Amino acid sequence: QVQLQESGPGLVKPSETLSLTCTVSGGSISIFYWSWIRQPPGKGPEWIGYIYDSGTTNYNPSLKSRVTISVDTSKNQFSLKLTSVTAADTAVYYCARDRELTYWGQGTLVTVSS
Amino acid sequence: EIVLTQSPGTLSLSPGERATLSCRASQSIAGSNLAWYQQKPGQAPRLLIYAASIRATAIDIPDRFSGSGSGTDFTLTISRLEPEDFAVYYCQQYGSSPLYTFGQGTKVEIK
Numbered sequence: 435q436v437q438l439q440e441s442g443p444g445l446v447k448p449s450e451t452l453s454l455t456c457t458v459s460g461g462s463i464s465i466f467y468w469s470w471i472r473q474p475p476g477k478g479p480e481w482i483g484y485i486y487d488s489g490t491t492n493y494n495p496s497l498k499s500r501v502t503i504s505v506d507t508s509k510n511q512f513s514l515k516l517t518s519v520t521a522a523d524t525a526v527y528y529c530a531r532d533r534e535l536t537y538w539g540q541g542t543l544v545t546v547s548s
Numbered sequence: 549e550i551v552l553t554q555s556p557g558t559l560s561l562s563p564g565e566r567a568t569l570s571c572r573a574s575q576s577i578a579g580s581n582l583a584w585y586q587q588k589p590g591q592a593p594r595l596l597i598y599a600a601s602i603r604a605t606a607i608d609i610p611d612r613f614s615g616s617g618s619g620t621d622f623t624l625t626i627s628r629l630e631p632e633d634f635a636v637y638y639c640q641q642y643g644s645s646p647l648y649t650f651g652q653g654t655k656v657e658i659k
Contacts, residue, residue: 478638479585479593481648492646495549533642534583534598536607541592 438539452516456529472525552651560659567626571639581643
């Protein structure tokens, strides 16, 4: 059974870098599309980007200048880095598998505040 | 950017009734690459339908959920509402790179 689990700081200061990791169990990370999605409180989801084939990425154009998604196949993990955060980046961040987002992590709330 | 518009915003129905949710795209979605998700409070969205009409059986989605449509107009139908089906539903297109967009959601509430 495929399981995903997000981890990382729940509080990030403005202008700093948000860093999250998604650990995948129950399957290899070397295939499939691996995505990050976020959802601000009370709003709908927003797709951030994906990585596949252990290195090919695709990012939301509105976030592209600040986002990096990478994969560590030795740990079966993939990661999200979002630089220069502001309060507008406060959201629940989810990792998921496939372009159609078949499997999701439970999500982790990241608050941007000083 | 493809904009997805869902209607209605809220659907008030009773258990046992049929629910019909609409998702309209601002331009044609390549390959009918459209998915539907259900989200309950405090939970991650759950995939119901992908490729417009294929039920996500790998994660045991019941057959009362069905999807249809192509091009710019898509529909999610719940044939008979169960108590656990009252939630928010989102459509998402993943056919137009580089941006995969979500609709704003339809809330299905108990009447």
